Amino acid sequence: MTDLKSFLNDRAPADLSRLLLNIASASLQVRRSLPFTTRLTRGVNPSGERQTEIDLYANEVFASTLLATGTVSEVASEEMAEPRKGVGRLHVAMDPLDGSSNIATNNLLGSIFGFYSASLPCSGEHMVGAAFITYGPMLTLTYTTGAGVHTFVAAEGREGDPFILMEESSVIPSEPEVYGLGGQRSEWIEPVATFVSSLEGRGLKLRYGGTFVGDFNQVLRRGGIFGYPALKNKPHGKLRVLYEAAPMALITKNAGGYASDGARDVLSIEPSALAETTPLYLGSAGLVREVEAMISGPRARAPGS
Numbered sequence: 001m002t003d004l005k006s007f008l009n010d011r012a013p014a015d016l017s018r019l020l021l022n023i024a025s026a027s028l029q030v031r032r033s034l035p036f037t038t039r040l041t042r043g044v045n046p047s048g049e050r051q052t053e054i055d056l057y058a059n060e061v062f063a064s065t066l067l068a069t070g071t072v073s074e075v076a077s078e079e080m081a082e083p084r085k086g087v088g089r090l091h092v093a094m095d096p097l098d099g100s101s102n103i104a105t106n107n108l109l110g111s112i113f114g115f116y117s118a119s120l121p122c123s124g125e126h127m128v129g130a131a132f133i134t135y136g137p138m139l140t141l142t143y144t145t146g147a148g149v150h151t152f153v154a155a156e157g158r159e160g161d162p163f164i165l166m167e168e169s170s171v172i173p174s175e176p177e178v179y180g181l182g183g184q185r186s187e188w189i190e191p192v193a194t195f196v197s198s199l200e201g202r203g204l205k206l207r208y209g210g211t212f213v214g215d216f217n218q219v220l221r222r223g224g225i226f227g228y229p230a231l232k233n234k235p236h237g238k239l240r241v242l243y244e245a246a247p248m249a250l251i252t253k254n255a256g257g258y259a260s261d262g263a264r265d266v267l268s269i270e271p272s273a274l275a276e277t278t279p280l281y282l283g284s285a286g287l288v289r290e291v292e293a294m295i296s297g298p299r300a301r302a303p304g305s
């Protein structure tokens with residue numbers, strides 16, 4: 001069985017490999033603390049959302065782990081107003097605990113990381129890698145450094161708690177099976193409601209668990225589309241460009257899919273603020289381009305784009 005350390009050996013730059021290995025081991029620490037860090041705190045994050053103990057604990061574990069690698073010049077987080085500074089080539093943006101409102105119901109949770117080569121905030125075109133953790137029946141790490149999307153599962157209890165290769169070079173299935181869009185249906189901008197009704201007409205099944213990582217992971221494996229649309233009362237959507245949308249857009253692209261804000265590639269967005277949000281539609285390229293055209297009108301595309 002191939003483990004993460006040997007798989008990374010000749011497939012990723014040394015500093016990215018170091019980050020991924022340290023994130024993997026730190027995720028075990030976060031997972032073990034989950035049953036004991038579920039309460040709400042009085043804290044509020046820069047997006048105005050109440051923070052749970054696990055939001056803060058995961059933020060501390062990952063930020064300190066990343067900075068201790070000596071490869072990271074800053075760590076920006078959904079849970080911090082300002083980045084923490086370190087030394088190194090990489091700039092990391094993270095959502096340390098995605099889905100914390102799902103803790104009380106023991107739903108799937110996650111962590112999301114974007115690895116950038118420029119000071120934050122910056123566009124996804126400066127991303128050199130991305131990763132997400134799922135805390136579910138299995139603890140898994142999925143990442144890309146630009147050469148495919150690969151998933152590893154924690155084999156806790158085995159010597160050294162290794163992460164074992166579960167899937168190499170994932171490709172989003174061409175036949176879409178599932179869809180999930182956040183927000184109230186009555187709040188969706190009109191083209192989205194029409195689009196979703198057409199999906200049901202094509203036999204796609206609703207899969208929406210309220211955690212981006214979990215809902216995205218199903219689209220990655222089964223084909224389809226996930227979205228947190230522009231809403232009538234939230235025209236810029238809910239998901240943060242740097243910490244959530246762009247990292248998952250890079251993974252989607254490297255798995256043969258596409259991520260749009262309803263008008264353009266999410267990776268081309270130039271956020272002006274760390275916590276800037278965007279409408280987001282990602283998954284099977286055909287479906288995403290279809291909803292993009294319904295929202296923004298058909299665009300002339302360069303041949304082969």
Ligand code: AFP
Nearest residue numbers: 098099100101102182183210211212
């Ligand atoms: P929490 O971290 O506050 O639970 O929010 C999770 C999230 O940012 C993302 O993971 C989900 O896709 C989205 O919010 C769910 O939003 P709704 O609760 O509005 O459906």
